[in-house]
Amino acid sequence: MVTLADLNTPHKNTWCPGCGNFGILSAVKSVFVELGLEREQVVLVSGIGCHGKISDYVNVNTFHGIHGRVLPVATGIKLANPDLTVIGFSGDADCYDEGWDHFCHAVRRNVDATLIVHNNMILGLTTGQTTATSQAGFRSKSTPFGSVVPPLNPIAHALISNGTFVARGFAGDPKHLTGLIVEAVKHRGFNYIDVFQPCVTFNYLNTYEWFRSRVYKLEEAGHDVTDRQKALEKSFEWGDRIPIGIFYKEDKPTYRDNLPHLKGVPLTKMPIQDIDISGVVESMK
């Protein structure tokens, strides 16, 4: 079983002091310990942006890919070897802008993997531009007069794309977040968690305080996680009160469950020497 110390890497952390990413990092490490996972068994996939550096900071298998493509890489890994625990880490620009192409498809495909989106509502690594989740009116280097476009609602999108595990966490509450990630990794299906992750350097608006004064926990408000309609209503709650926690959860066959011929065997274990193609050849005569 892995310990917290095993998960450390010697690499210097370059996130800004106080960055919301630290809350996510500590939550993730404690999840690996709590679930008793082995380092060899986990693959962490990350994209490009501040979030992407997490692959240098957790000593499990990692694939640090290109901007926006966390989901297809994670999909390929999990389909190839279902014995792996695959967790994708993406940012709001990485997932909801550059990689938006893949989001709804990954949700509806229901491959058994987890996606954690570090949502700071700004592009940090490129020194402060708007993203798909920046608030309307938000001023940044790319919108000096304020963004004129309303933000995208990723939770609602996941719900209407037949998501089987849809949740939202807050990096300022790592304990709660740990619980959410544990639930997600344990759940069989595509498990999606959007995480409010304050950017202390560039996002003047959505600060720890801004989030802390607004978020409330769905589980404490008696929310029924099996009711998709109710979950959808909750996903539109924004303003003085913003819900975090599990919006919706459902057990459904995963993509691989629907491929009965594989009988759960990893593709990596299928023999590839001396494959007999005579049947196909015969049909071409």
Added chain:
Amino acid sequence: MKVDDFSFLIGGEAGAGISRSGFLFAKAGMRGGLHVFGTNDYQSLIRGGHNFYVVRMSEKEVYCQADNINLLIALNAETVTLHKNELVPKGGIICDSDDMALTSDMLGRPDLKLYPLPLRKIVVDELKEPHSLIMRNTVALGAAIAITDYDLGLLEEAMRDTFKAETAESNIKAAHVGYDFVKQKFDGNFDYQLKKTEATGKNRIFLSGNEAVGLGAVKAGCKFYVGYPMTPTTGILHFMTSNERDFNMIAMQPEGEIAAINMVAGAAFAGVRAMTATSGGGFCLMSEGLGMAGMTETPIVVMVGQRPGPSTGLPTYSAQGDLRFVVHASQGEFPRVVVAPGDVEECFYETMRAFNWAEKYQLPVIILTDKYVLESEVSVEPFDGNRVKVERGSIVSERYEGGGEYRRYEVTETGVSPRAVPLTKGAIVHANSDEHTEDGHTSEDPIVTLTMMDKRMRKLDTINKEFEERNVETTKFYGSEDAQATVVSWGSTKGPIREAMKLLAAEGTVVNYLQILYLHPFPKARVEQVLSRAKKTIVVENNKTSQLSGLIRERLLRKVDHKILKYDGRSLNPGDLATRIKEVL
């Protein structure tokens, strides 16, 4: 008169079952022991327009279509107008007498033999199939068998193997009606007749380049295929999905090409042989993922089937305009292998090899093809799957037992690092698209940057060395050493060139031919050896700017003497090519 080289063309509107009819006629030919080549021509639409399928048959091996047609099945008037001048002297036309009242004088070809059949009437009144007008083709196929005095039983057999029982029987009935109609109403003196040969052809298989690439992938142990539909590579998607269950694979259609190449990279990272295919437009989208595979040293196979560009271009036609693109695609510098099969057999064997190169050298391999080789169908001897053994290179199996922590990008003399996949005990694998240290962690250090770039690029030297030591056929040479000129090409121009060589030889003109199979790394020594001895060099390509000539110039500082280029979306015909070669001799 029995002929040894017979061509048949069926043409009509899209949706009229043209390709299927051509396929059936070709199979009937192959099963009679003949060598067969079939190719289609269609437009980017579902109904209407003009489609045709040409079948060439001979007792001798055929590499491509002929310049002329012996018998034409015209399912609409346009087919007659477009193809009448391709007909040989005293060639024949089967047409629907309900649609057109043709006379050979009207066509300005009094030599032609016309076979007007009331195809529509037969289908509606006699066969009572008013909702299956597509059966007109089958009636016409039966008529074609009768006109050429061929064996109707072989067509019946092909139908039984192709269709469900009920459909097969109704088609066989239709073919019989066509056959009997001709035998009763027309005299039997058509100048060109087909003849069965000894049964050797029965062992041959008839397949397209797409199917050959797919079969090669399956045989090589590809277990993960992801592809977004795009002409001319959609055929391989269909092949892989239909064989998904029999070969314990996952074959799937993703949301686009970017997803495809990234999924393939993920699966390959996890340790599975994985592949995608697309055409130029899709490959544009894949370019960033290709570079990621190069940087992360992930073994992936990408098949690129060219069609004419730029942009959407001519979506259903053929070209060779992407050579430079695939050799250089994606930002930065990283090693890759580019192989361009020139025929269906090479599609099979080179696909098998592609997986070996990808895994041995841990890099992306591109199989560069085009519409002409992918969608043409040809009869070949069944493949010998043992000719290429599965070689996976340096893979760390169950447990990592090297000294210290496992380093995914360990610097080695060959540039190839021992490859562990996730779940290898004792090894934690860090793959990284950022520049990285040996252990896979991000680094912007100048020494690390130099070391790792050199390490990756060193793999090209290792490949060159292995290709040389093992005498890998990176080029192929056809013809005699002593020739008036040397033709140089790559990819699907191979068929027309080999046919043109036959035509030229018959007139006493001798040319030989160098096929460059591997475009990257470029087989410098082998190409130089041939070109330095050539009396004259002629590059033949289906593009505007003669990209191969440029590559030869760049790699060998050698200027070729002549270029024969065709870039109208259509493949070269042997006769036209022979004429153009003679012009420059």
